[in-house]
Amino acid sequence: MNWELLTALLCSFGFVKEMRPSEAFLTLYLTGEWKNLTIEQVSNEIYPWWTYSYLIWLVPVFLLTDFLRYKPVLIIDGAAAIGTWALLLWAQGVVAMKFVEVLYGLFTAGEVAYYSYLYVEVPKEHFKKISSFTRAATLVGKFLSFLLAQFLYSFHVMDFYDLHVFSFVSVCIAFVIPLLLPWPKHSEIFHRKQYKYAKDPNENNGNVNNSNFETSKSPNIQECGTKSEGVDDHVKDKSTMNVYDGGNRCRNGFVFMWSELRDVYRNRVVLVWSVWWAIASCGNFQVLNYVQNLWAVISVKDSPGEEQDVYNGAVEAASTLLGSITVLTVGFVPVNWSRRAELFMGLVCAGNAAFLVVMAHTSSIWVAYAMYVLFRTSYVTVVTIATAQIAQSLVKQRYGLTFGCNMFASLVLESILTVIVVDKAGLGAGVVDQFTVYGGYFGVISMLFLLAAVYRCNRPHESVDLDTPDA
Numbered sequence: 381m382n383w384e385l386l387t388a389l390l391c392s393f394g395f396v397k398e399m400r401p402s403e404a405f406l407t408l409y410l411t412g413e414w415k416n417l418t419i420e421q422v423s424n425e426i427y428p429w430w431t432y433s434y435l436i437w438l439v440p441v442f443l444l445t446d447f448l449r450y451k452p453v454l455i456i457d458g459a460a461a462i463g464t465w466a467l468l469l470w471a472q473g474v475v476a477m478k479f480v481e482v483l484y485g486l487f488t489a490g491e492v493a494y495y496s497y498l499y500v501e502v503p504k505e506h507f508k509k510i511s512s513f514t515r516a517a518t519l520v521g522k523f524l525s526f527l528l529a530q531f532l533y534s535f536h537v538m539d540f541y542d543l544h545v546f547s548f549v550s551v552c553i554a555f556v557i558p559l560l561l562p563w564p565k566h567s568e569i570f571h572r573k574q575y576k577y578a579k580d581p582n583e584n585n586g587n588v589n590n591s592n593f594e595t596s597k598s599p600n601i602q603e604c605g606t607k608s609e610g611v612d613d614h615v616k617d618k619s620t621m622n623v624y625d626g627g628n629r630c631r632n633g634f635v636f637m638w639s640e641l642r643d644v645y646r647n648r649v650v651l652v653w654s655v656w657w658a659i660a661s662c663g664n665f666q667v668l669n670y671v672q673n674l675w676a677v678i679s680v681k682d683s684p685g686e687e688q689d690v691y692n693g694a695v696e697a698a699s700t701l702l703g704s705i706t707v708l709t710v711g712f713v714p715v716n717w718s719r720r721a722e723l724f725m726g727l728v729c730a731g732n733a734a735f736l737v738v739m740a741h742t743s744s745i746w747v748a749y750a751m752y753v754l755f756r757t758s759y760v761t762v763v764t765i766a767t768a769q770i771a772q773s774l775v776k777q778r779y780g781l782t783f784g785c786n787m788f789a790s791l792v793l794e795s796i797l798t799v800i801v802v803d804k805a806g807l808g809a810g811v812v813d814q815f816t817v818y819g820g821y822f823g824v825i826s827m828l829f830l831l832a833a834v835y836r837c838n839r840p841h842e843s844v845d846l847d848t849p850d851a
């Protein structure tokens with residue numbers, strides 16, 4: 381399959397699977413006439429299961445994605461989405477809705493296969509194009525989904541149940557697309573391209589002539605590199621050339637993965653931005669998971685006893701659009717973001733703390749909407765910067781591994797926060813108290829980063845610029 385057709389299929393999959401308009405009104409659907417659950421059941425008993433299941437699914441799904449070579453996990457991802465919306469439509473009760481969150485956790489964990497598939501099937505010279513196309517496809521899908529949800533609801537074309545039927549049909553269509561994709565022959569860890577030495581008739585005493593270093597697939601010798609793009613590094617790391625030795629594949633894959641991770645996080649650029657990426661993503665996921673509950677509470681507080689128009693879809697669409705614009709703008713700003721990374725992260729986290737505290741304690745739903753848009757735009761912009769800074773310090777094979785490890789760290793933090801603050805087995809805090817805690821979380825993180833920035837500024841003779849690749 382040529383890369384243009386392959387990219388078109390992947391973009392179609394990314395677009396269609398994001399066309400889930402019901403997500404903007406999930407809490408109102410669960411607490412409405414269709415499921416008759418309370419806001420406490422949704423917040424303290426049901427939604428925490430997404431965090432736990434995402435954490436539990438992430439590691440096996442990440443490993444299976446590589447071991448099974450992407451396509452089967454894309455199919456499982458689509459099946460999990462179908463199961464999620466089937467239960468939302470036809471199941472009842474708290475236990476059933478917990479299973480919804482478990483399946484949705486599998487669905488979100490399976491997205492790693494979508495972004496990893498691209499870089500093994502598409503030629504390297506097209507990486508920049510396909511990355512832009514697929515990212516645009518998912519963002520456009522989300523934007524149109526939320527916008528469509530608002531129009532369909534506001535003009536009384538569909539109610540919340542009908543929107544879930546729409547989402548169910550959409551994920552069913554998305555399930556078909558991965559069946560059409562080719563099955564890759566290689567992956568990053570367990571099925572790496574095999575490298576071998578060509579026999580040199582002039583070699584003496586076992587010495588290797590670098591000019592005869594060959595691959596079984598392609599002359600591009602950088603595919604298995606762990607430190608640089610040169611041939612000499614491949615000659616030194618012979619363990620990466622034997623991954624096809626029968627039963628040693630899994631063992632060598634895990635050894636390779638551990639060696640790569642240890643190598644990756646020695647880079648100060650990767651370490652600092654990865655720490656921010658993990659802790660900021662933790663807070664972002666918590667806000668995304670529970671913000672609809674907060675809006676429902678504020679709406680009742682704003683106009684008690686009155687039926688209110690809700691604009692969840694419009695707000696989500698606005699945050700997606702604004703985030704996309706700022707992300708594109710950042711790509712053209714000539715700023716070395718890593719030079720004063722701690723100061724930058726500290727200021728961003730301080731802003732996030734302010735947005736969340738105001739959101740928690742306002743009695744105006746419009747103020748809450750505005751604070752959410754600012755929070756989401758801030759996160760999307762800076763996490764894009766962090767991703768770019770990390771990627772610039774890595775060779776291709778480390779992308780999925782590094783971001784997967786960062787995501788795992790984020791979910792561990794999120795699970796701890798959920799168990800202590802949200803879960804009924806812990807404090808079981810109310811929605812307003814939860815968002816106050818999230819604001820305090822970002823406030824503490826801000827102070828830590830600002831202290832780190834002050835420390836580095838006061839010890840310039842021992843500091844190392846973050847833009848140094850091997851710092």
